Amino acid sequence: MNGIISIEGGVPLTGRVRVEGAKNACLPIMAAALLCAGRVTLREIPGLQDVYTMCRVLKALGAQTAYNAAERTLLIESGSRLAAEAPYDLVRQMRASFLVIGPLLARTGRARVSLPGGCAIGIRPIDLHLKGLKALGAEVIIGHGFIETVADKLRGERIYLDFPSVGATENIMMAAALAEGTTVIENAAEEPEVVDLARFINAMGGRVSGAGTDTIRIQGVSSLNCTDYTVIPDRIEAGTFMLSAAITGGLVTVENVIPAHLTPLIAKLKEAGCEVVEEAAQIQVSRAGPIRAIDVKTLPYPGFPTDLQSPMMALLTLATGTSVITETVFENRFMHVNELRRMGAHIKIEGHCAVISGRRKLYGAPVKATDLRAGAALVLAGLAAQDRTDVSAIHHLDRGYWRFTEKLAGLGAKIKRLEQP
Numbered sequence: 001m002n003g004i005i006s007i008e009g010g011v012p013l014t015g016r017v018r019v020e021g022a023k024n025a026c027l028p029i030m031a032a033a034l035l036c037a038g039r040v041t042l043r044e045i046p047g048l049q050d051v052y053t054m055c056r057v058l059k060a061l062g063a064q065t066a067y068n069a070a071e072r073t074l075l076i077e078s079g080s081r082l083a084a085e086a087p088y089d090l091v092r093q094m095r096a097s098f099l100v101i102g103p104l105l106a107r108t109g110r111a112r113v114s115l116p117g118g119c120a121i122g123i124r125p126i127d128l129h130l131k132g133l134k135a136l137g138a139e140v141i142i143g144h145g146f147i148e149t150v151a152d153k154l155r156g157e158r159i160y161l162d163f164p165s166v167g168a169t170e171n172i173m174m175a176a177a178l179a180e181g182t183t184v185i186e187n188a189a190e191e192p193e194v195v196d197l198a199r200f201i202n203a204m205g206g207r208v209s210g211a212g213t214d215t216i217r218i219q220g221v222s223s224l225n226c227t228d229y230t231v232i233p234d235r236i237e238a239g240t241f242m243l244s245a246a247i248t249g250g251l252v253t254v255e256n257v258i259p260a261h262l263t264p265l266i267a268k269l270k271e272a273g274c275e276v277v278e279e280a281a282q283i284q285v286s287r288a289g290p291i292r293a294i295d296v297k298t299l300p301y302p303g304f305p306t307d308l309q310s311p312m313m314a315l316l317t318l319a320t321g322t323s324v325i326t327e328t329v330f331e332n333r334f335m336h337v338n339e340l341r342r343m344g345a346h347i348k349i350e351g352h353c354a355v356i357s358g359r360r361k362l363y364g365a366p367v368k369a370t371d372l373r374a375g376a377a378l379v380l381a382g383l384a385a386q387d388r389t390d391v392s393a394i395h396h397l398d399r400g401y402w403r404f405t406e407k408l409a410g411l412g413a414k415i416k417r418l419e420q421p
């Protein structure tokens, strides 16, 4: 559903907001539910567009899904008969659909998935996914926009990832869960969402160890059982709300968080002049003084998350001085810069670096979301800008933020969602 978010900026946000389950944990775990025949219950599942899209992918493969938004509960039942082909249009809509290839191959010995498209932030190759599946014994054929993988039996192997790819680590982990023997993933991604997937597989009777480090060991088992599992909170949604307090000079308590997952952002917000108070499952952010200019470099976890790069840039457009943001994870994740410039930001791109000369003010303007996190950055900028900002193409936001305008309005923002004429 397309629409516009309209914001009257200049209001310091205050209050409490609760974070949902993590989109980037939900999606791989929903795919991993294909590893067991029978019913899986997932909890803390937000009503995100990407969750609905993944449900459609699972249904197209023959699984049953039932989502209860009020209870944030998702039931997935994949019987003994699974189709082996994920529909082209859905995989092109959402890259994360590609995460079904590992579990499908493990369950049925065959998987046919369309080549996932690139997107605004980069070409998003899948060479490391395929390197891992081939190492486990799969035959991989690419043609007519599809990837076909076949394997009579998957056998454990030692696999080195040239880059600690989150998706490749997850696909290989899921395929290896039912392989014969032990698989070792070296230079694995260490993100909390990878750890959550490993915990889910172990809850089904899998034997994954080392998740959260750069070496993950998976001992294959003959079958996995159904389980009832609660996903971790969304550290990127949490960080977005923390930044909403910082950019508006308010005081916001973000609830249902795991502070350890937000260490890089907490450190950077303190460097930028914010007050951050951590408690067991909540973080309070406030700012009384000016925003200090800082440098930020995105890195694979536990480095500063690339998904918070654009929201952080929104904050730094109002810093006293010049900041430099270096994006090392994706090759084209500065699409939000032009839109921030329309609001008066002074940003220069030099290769993988954005040089931000802080300004005293941003000015409301009609801007367009180019991808999920760029949209979040534009909303944050609108919250701090003078006058009105209209953010269009907000279907990007609906992919990763649930009830975003309601939550911000609950913190005092003058924000509303207008349907596109």
Ligand code: EPZ
Binding pocket: 023, 024, 025, 027, 095, 096, 122, 123, 124, 125, 126, 127, 128, 129, 130, 163, 164, 165, 166, 167, 168, 189, 193, 306, 307, 329, 330, 331, 372, 373, 400
């Ligand atoms: C996951 O994407 C997240 N998505 C992304 O979140 C996140 O930005 C990214 O990890 C990095 O943290 C989900 O978990 C659903 P990668 P993924 O494979 O798995 C290169 C959001 O906004 N690469 O770690 O696709 C790739 O080109 C989204 O919520 C290869 O070269 O990320 C990129 O430069 C955006 N070959 C880098 O690795 C491969 O085979 C990181 O990609 C795979 C990846």
